[in-house]
Amino acid sequence: MAAEPPSSASPGHFALERGAAVAPRAGLLSTGHGVVRTPAFMPVGTQGTVKGLSPADLRAAGTQILLSNTYHLMLRPGAELIRSFGGLHHFMAWDGPILTDSGGYQILSLKERVKITEEGVAFRSHLDGRPELLTPERAMEIQADLGVDIAVTLDHAILLPASPEEVRDAGERTIRWTERSLGHAKTLDTPTGLPQLHFAIVQGGGDPALRAEMAARTAAMACDGFCLGGLSVGETKEETWILAAAATAALPADRPRYLMGMGTPIDLLDGIARGIDLFDCVLPTRNARNGMAFTHEGPINIRNAAHARDPRPLDAECGCEACAEFSRAYLRHLHVAGEILAHRMLTLHNVTFYQTLMAGARAAIERGAYDEYHRAVTHRYRERAAASGDSGPGGREPSGDNS
Numbered sequence: 001m002a003a004e005p006p007s008s009a010s011p012g013h014f015a016l017e018r019g020a021a022v023a024p025r026a027g028l029l030s031t032g033h034g035v036v037r038t039p040a041f042m043p044v045g046t047q048g049t050v051k052g053l054s055p056a057d058l059r060a061a062g063t064q065i066l067l068s069n070t071y072h073l074m075l076r077p078g079a080e081l082i083r084s085f086g087g088l089h090h091f092m093a094w095d096g097p098i099l100t101d102s103g104g105y106q107i108l109s110l111k112e113r114v115k116i117t118e119e120g121v122a123f124r125s126h127l128d129g130r131p132e133l134l135t136p137e138r139a140m141e142i143q144a145d146l147g148v149d150i151a152v153t154l155d156h157a158i159l160l161p162a163s164p165e166e167v168r169d170a171g172e173r174t175i176r177w178t179e180r181s182l183g184h185a186k187t188l189d190t191p192t193g194l195p196q197l198h199f200a201i202v203q204g205g206g207d208p209a210l211r212a213e214m215a216a217r218t219a220a221m222a223c224d225g226f227c228l229g230g231l232s233v234g235e236t237k238e239e240t241w242i243l244a245a246a247a248t249a250a251l252p253a254d255r256p257r258y259l260m261g262m263g264t265p266i267d268l269l270d271g272i273a274r275g276i277d278l279f280d281c282v283l284p285t286r287n288a289r290n291g292m293a294f295t296h297e298g299p300i301n302i303r304n305a306a307h308a309r310d311p312r313p314l315d316a317e318c319g320c321e322a323c324a325e326f327s328r329a330y331l332r333h334l335h336v337a338g339e340i341l342a343h344r345m346l347t348l349h350n351v352t353f354y355q356t357l358m359a360g361a362r363a364a365i366e367r368g369a370y371d372e373y374h375r376a377v378t379h380r381y382r383e384r385a386a387a388s389g390d391s392g393p394g395g396r397e398p399s400g401d402n403s
């Protein structure tokens with residue numbers, strides 16, 4: 001069946017700077033709060049904050065766009081309150097683009113507190129047990145109240161393993177909910193009056209054919225971009241990329257693709273090689289609070305005794321405040337002593353590292369040398385990570401840092 005190429009809801013919001021190249025791609029994503037140069041990584045600010053970092057810190061780290069969370073903000077402090085402050089940008093004092101995910105995945109993680117019907121997702125708040133109902137329409141209303149630049153449609157996420165019937169059922173419901181979400185979003189306005197882009201989630205479980213079908217059917221709708229959902233939920237990495245490739249092959253080149261909730265630095269580079277434009281992941285921020293720093297030579301764990309007398313910065317090639325000012329020895333001391341500054345500095349460093357990695361990827365795409373960049377960065381990162389951890393002045397740790 002030959003259909004007209006579907007148009008996005010906001011034509012012209014995404015421009016590929018490398019023509020129609022499928023992968024890797026360098027693009028410009030235009031939003032109400034500025035242009036995002038893709039590929040781009042979104043730090044996770046679940047509660048309207050990237051834990052420990054101010055908006056100025058995020059800017060200094062090279063962050064272009066943030067991710068926040070519909071589910072958490074609807075429960076606390078509430079979308080109405082944030083709207084009364086002129087939207088999330090004003091409320092949190094971040095004037096760059098913001099994307100919110102629709103909450104489907106977070107609600108799913110509540111497990112026994114959830115009931116999914118055609119109407120929507122009924123659940124109990126993890127804060128006070130209050131019953132809540134998130135419908136596709138309500139998810140878009142909340143995100144309009146938040147005034148975010150990119151809102152995501154509600155999907156029916158499932159946990160694997162699931163039967164083929166369950167996966168198909170959830171996929172079909174996601175398609176119906178996407179239609180309802182996009183239809184209702186057109187009737188809403190934001191507190192800033194700025195336009196909002198609407199991204200739709202492509203599901204399909206662990207079956208590449210179903211992934212491709214769901215991608216093609218989603219692409220037939222007037223959404224502004226696509227989210228690849230339900231990946232990296234227990235399948236092998238190889239399977240993840242097969243599923244992602246099945247979906248992206250069925251998506252039009254002229255709208256952005258966002259791989260939800262993944263991953264490591266190497267995952268990002270592998271994803272870019274497969275035509276992914278946007279990423280988010282909690283790893284750089286969550287692992288920072290556990291003492292892990294990502295570096296060009298692989299991850300290190302600042303808790304290791306090897307760092308106790310190490311005068312070097314976390315990463316000699318990093319220009320962040322943590323690397324400019326502090327030794328590994330001092331940061332280790334702070335971490336071991338439970339000092340807040342350790343969390344803040346490692347978070348700042350890790351976000352800077354991710355953004356530097358992405359900027360390097362984009363520059364490599366622009367000069368037509370992405371394969372070399374991908375290979376060289378991966379080799380160095382893995383070689384060091386595999387070398388059983390640290391070999392700094394303090395000696396070596398047997399357990400290594402490559403967690």
Ligand SMILES: [Zn+2]
Pocket residue numbers: 314315318319320321322323324348349350352353
């Ligand atoms: Zn740094």
